[in-house]
Amino acid sequence: MVNCTVKNWQGDEVGKADLDLKVAKEENASHIVHRALVRQLNNARQGTSSSKTRSEVRGGGRKPWRQKGTGRARAGSSRSPLWRGGGVIFGPKPKEYNLKMNRKERRLALRTAFQSRAEDLIVVESFAAQLTAPKTKDLLAAMNRWGVESDQKVLLIMDELAENVHLSARNVASLKLIPANGLNVFDILNANKIVVTSEALAKIQEVYND
Template sequence: MVNCNVKNWQGEEVGQATLELKVAKEENAAHILHRAVTRQLTNARQGTASAKTRAEVRGGGRKPWRQKGTGRARAGSIRSPLWRGGGVIFGPKPRDFNLKMNRKERRLALRTALGGRAEDLIVVENFAEQLPQPKTKELALALSRWGVEANQKVALILVDSPDSIYLSARNLCYVKLLRADGLNVYDLLNADKIVATSEALAKIQEVYND
């Protein structure tokens, strides 16, 4: 169980919030997190890299010179991989890099990642009303009042992202906006601080604690 102080828009503590998640055993936690991060990064690869073999490069059908008598090394095609403009030996071809991981394992990894970042978790009240219009500067000042130091990477978790908050966070290169029902292990581990609203914390408890 994780106990957190809830802060308001001004950075004052106004209450308490708890988060109770079933996490992996200590001896298995590093392994399952490694698998989850590897899967996420690998599945993000497009797999569209492609190079032509000597059979696919245009031209090279005619033997450039006769086999014997020229004094030069024998050659059968100007598209040999040994030649400039020739094919590529064992070059990349389009492929599927996707790795599979059971749903229960994925959710366990997510809960373990979140539970392991308890010390860096900051819980705040819903602040959508404080930003009726997009104001990047106001959001940056609020993050500093909540305890985020300059240029620390922040995962900002909300139940939903109104346009005013989305547009305010968009210009802050160190802020990653996440929905409470669409979290991922990499962003949780990559962030220096995790800022979540109390509503988002309740949503996480509802969605992932099974």
Template sequence: MVECVVKNWQGEEAGTASLDLRTAKEENAAHIVHRALVRQMNNARQGNACTKTRAEVSGGGRKPWRQKGTGRARAGSIRSPLWRGGGVIFGPKPRDYSVKMNRKERRLALRTALQGRADDLIVVEDFSSQLPRPKTKEVVAALSRWGVGAEQTALLIVAERDENVYLSVRNISSIKMISAANLNVFDLLTADKIIATASAIAKVQEVYGE
């Protein structure tokens, strides 16, 4: 179980929140999280790179010159891979890079990754009421009060998307906002800091707690 201090909009302590998730055993944790990360990155690949072989390149039906007597090397087609504009040898073709992983393993990896970042987790009170209209400057000031450095990247986890919060955050290149229902291993591992609202922590505990 992880006990977290909840901070208010001004950056002051306003209570505590607990996160108790079933995680992988220590000797297997890195392996299962790595598998989930590789799966997510592979499944994001389009796999649509395509090159043409000498059979697919247009032209080349006629032998460029006769076999003997010219003094030049023999050539059978201007679309040979040795020629400029010819086919490609062993080039990429469209393929499916997706990797399968059991749902229970995926959820276990996600829980393990989240609880493993407990030292970088910052829990704050829901602050949508503090933004009656979109205001990026106020969010930047709040991030500083919460302990997020100017050069650090952060993942903001909210229970439900609020339009004013989204519009205030979207222009901050170092911040990515996602809902608790869209948690993923890649975002959890790549952010320097993880900021979660108290309601988001409660939702994560409800959805992923077992």
């Protein structure tokens, strides 16, 4: 169990919150998190790259020149892989990169990854009501009060995505906003700081701690 300090909109400490997730054993933790990360990145690949073989390239039906007597090398088609404009040898073809992983393993990897970032976790009170209108400047100022530096990559996790928060956050390249039920291993590991509302933290423990 990890005890976290809860901060309000002004950056003052107003309470405590507990983070208690069922995680993998220490000797297996890095392995299972790595597997989940590789799976996520592989499953995001489109696998649509394609090149044409000599049988698929247009033209090349006529023999370029006679077999003997020209002094040049023998050639049967201008679409040979040896020729400019010819086919590609062993080029890429559409394929599936998807990897399978059991649901229990995926959940375990997600919980393990999240709890491993406890030192970089910042818990705040729900602040959607503080942004009465979309204002990126106000959101960044609040982040600064919470202890986030301007050059850090931040993952902001909320119980529900409020429209004004979404509109305020979408312009910031280093800030990613996701709902509590949309956690993924890559975003958790990629962020320098993770800002989570106390409601979202409770929801994470309720949804993923099975």
